[in-house]
Amino acid sequence: MDTFHFNVGSLQVSPLNASLALVNFYFIYTLLFPNVSQPSADTPVPSSYEQAYTWRPQAHSPTIIFKKYTPKTLQPFDGKDGGRILLAIDRKVFDVSNGRSFYGPDGMYGNFAGRDASRGMAKQSFDLEMLTPVDAPLDPLKDLTKSERENMKGWIEHFSNKYIVCGELVENDEI
Structure with a gap:
């Protein structure tokens, strides 16, 4: 049974290997360059520190003194x-x-x-x-x-x- 291959330079590449290489390239690209969404024009701009930083905990642990x-x-x-x-x-x-x-x-x-x-x-x-x-x-x-x-x-x-x-x-x- 003959399999289909094509030559790239001096390399002989099968369509399956070429597809897998493209999929790998896509995943590596998305890891290196993640899609960071930009705020749209209708996204409100925070007007205070409290609005801008939502990562703060609701309450801090009590201070521990030695x-x-x-x-x-x-x-x-x-x-x-x-x-x-x-x-x-x-x-x-x-x-x-x-x-x-x-x-x-x-x-x-x-x-x-x-x-x-x-x-x-x-x-x-x-x-x-x-x-x-x-x-x-x-x-x-x-x-x-x-x-x-x-x-x-x-x-x-x-x-x-x-x-x-x-x-x-x-x-x-x-x-």
Whole structure:
């Protein structure tokens, strides 16, 4: 069976290959030179900043100020009231409000919200006995193994890349 080919210079090209080359050229052209629509003559010109910039959010998140927290002052930030969710790891306090599905009251890490989560994160345990009572001194974590300390450092790195460090956890009598 003979197939139809035509010569372009010294190349022999089939109609199918030529069609595919044209389609590819079209897609590449549209990627490099997108069709940007120009406003028509009847498009109203914005007369104020508020009209011109519609990308702004409806409301901005509250400003977060770095401050010192004690276990008692950290406890209200458990997200149960729908507000901010904070937790501490190795004395660093993170605002994990954006991770409400994980750290909120119904999340799998919800028991760490408003608390020092250092021991639980180091030991990969969500048990309530991993939490130091809020009226007790901070957990010195001296009995953690090297691998548990490395695990805790991994969590700190993860949280530092994902959430805002908004404070430092200090003893109850330091504020």
